[in-house]
Amino acid sequence: MLDIEKIYKDVGALLEGHFLLSSGKHSPNYLQSAKVLENPKTAELLAQELAKKIKESGIQIDTVCSPAIGGLLAGYELARALGVRFIFTERKDGQMTLRRGFNVKPGERVLICEDIITTGGSAMEAAREIEQRGGKVVGFAALANRGVCKREGGLQDSKPECKLPSNKPLFALADFTFPIYEQHECPLCAQGSEPIKPGSRGN
Template identity: 80%
Template sequence: MLDIEKIYKDSGALLEGHFLLSSGKHSPNYLQSAKVLENPKLAEKLAQELAKQIKDYPLEVDTVCSPAIGGLLAGYELARALGVRFIFTERKDGEMTLRRGFEVSPGEKILICEDIITTGGSAMEAAQEVEKRGAQIIGFAALANRGICTRVGSNLDRKNECKLPKNLPFFALEDFNFPIYTEDECPMCKEGSKPIKPGSRGN
């Protein structure tokens, strides 16, 4: 069994400070999965571990789809580990869109994959984009779960902010249940600190 927290720490991917998350909330911790995924062998190993969970569930997958940019490397490696094709959605004029000639078939079983799931907002945007084209969303996956949604095999309670559907499985390698605050509640803001956003949309 891989020690995911140690892998993130050793890769310099578990950051401490004052961060603005994609959800708009603040946290003293940030997971920068790009630092983990810059090592191809490690990315392959993590994806194989995630694929094992999915196969053991079991879940039949035709295609893995990721929202760009954060989910691209994780999704591609997961598709490779599962032996299925990979597609991605990307933002155009603020809307998550399927472009670049990608198409889906009616009833095609699609697993949405992110590097990290916080509330699942971007994952749901990608899911809705392929679903409206006739595909079937069968589950969600991520390397890491920020502890708002409940993954398969975890006893963490689902929080109200979780946007993933309750009736579909969510797979992840580890829960990182860090403190998360709204801007009004954030103790670091009250101390005069300004949040930074090291993720793909902010940097």
């Protein structure tokens, strides 16, 4: 069994400070999966472990789709480990869209993969685009789960702010449960601290 938290810590990918998350919420902790995935051997190892969980579930997948940019490396490696096609959505005029000649066939079974799932907002944007094109989203996956949504085999239940559907599985390697605050309730802001955004949007 891989020690996912140790892997993140060893490469300096488990950050402490004051961070603005993609969801708009604030947190004193941040997972920078790009630091983990910059080593191809580590990326392959993590993807193979995640693929093992997915295969054990018996779920049938034709394609892995990731929302750009954060999910690209994780999604590609997962697709390679599963032996299926990989595509990605990207923002155009603020909307997640399939471009670059990508398409899906009617009924094509698609797994949405992120590097990290917090509320699942970006994953759901990608899922809606896939389903509008006629594909069938069969589940979600991520290297790390921030503990807002319930993952397969996890002990924590979904919180009200989770945007993923309860009738589709979420596969992830580990839960990382950190404090998350609305901006107006953030104690770090109350102390005069300014959040930084080290993720894929705005930096």
